[in-house]
Amino acid sequence: MADTAPAIADPAPVCLFAFNRPDHTARTLRALAASPLAAQTELIAYLDGPRSEEEVLLVAETRKVIEAQTGFASVKLHARDANAGLARSIQDGVTATMQAYGKAIVVEDDIVTSPAFLTYMNRALDRYQDDPRVWHIAGFNEDLPALLDRRGAIFWRFMSCWGWASWADRWQHFERDPKKLVQQFSDDDIHRFNLNGTEDLWGQVLGNLRGDIRTWAVFWYATIFMRDGLCLSPCRSFADNIGLDGSGTHCGPVDEVRPKDLCYDYDLPFPNDVAEDNVALEALRAHFSYRPDRLTRLRRKIRRLKKKVLG
Secondary structure: OOOOOOOOOOOOOEEEEEOOOHHHHHHHHHHHHOOOOHHHOEEEEEEOOOOOHHHHHHHHHHHHHHHOOOOOOEEEEEEOOOOOOHHHHHHHHHHHHHHHHOEEEEEEOOEEEOOOHHHHHHHHHHHHOOOOOEEEEEOOOOOOHHHHOOOOEEEEOOOOOOOEEEEHHHHOOOOOOHHHHHHHOOHHHHHHHOOOOOOOOHHHHHHHHHOOOOOOHHHHHHHHHHOOOEEEEEOOOOEEEOOOOOOOOOOOOOOOOOOOOOOOOOOOOOOOOOOOOHHHHHHHHHHHHOOHHHHHHHHHHHHHHHHHHHO
């Protein structure tokens, strides 16, 4: 396992999406700046505007955090006066960066990364740039016992957006149109989209269609899925989400936040066989079928039902 970063000729820019969490943003930036590649990497920050008067100060503090950040080749800030929401911010910002650079690494303001994260991302972008089967590079993975003892990365259909990267020629196909997906997806498509029935990812599409939520990531997953694309994920995470504390819009809070033991492997081996890893997929399906947070919610429902019945 290499503990020093190999040379990268043309590092991809990092898109940071921030809003009203200055402390989270500061932690995210400190982690990125600790990478040996940070000094060669352009940081492009997209700051959404406040939704209310109460958020004006928080957004202003977040802006100060970004403007004061050092350690990168350059720091560019694009700040909105009005609130667009994360889905619109991601779509606009990633599209603009992809068009300008041809590739991008995307990090939201609650993703803390290993110092080896940028190296892994750039090596994977270089390795699979010309392979049309590969659409997405993920920096995060669930702690799957079947993978934690393996050194390397795997391919599967599943898309994780907690620290990711892609190329302009793939991202250009991104489309956020829930009505169109409902018309196009068959029952079999939905079953496969839901990891063969173990996770209700399709429910996010329906939630967007109803207007209950407004998200973007499930539509990037759908874009990849419809074209039989594959996503590369490390067996051990280079990234962790620190936003599951109730501070985010669509994530959390969870009952217990456990920091991940991040990967520091600068020379992680990549798979030569560009095909879905069935062993890894089954491990992921088992994980989603028996997640502790799902069991916790079920126990709470049972307790509430007992209390209601028994008085």
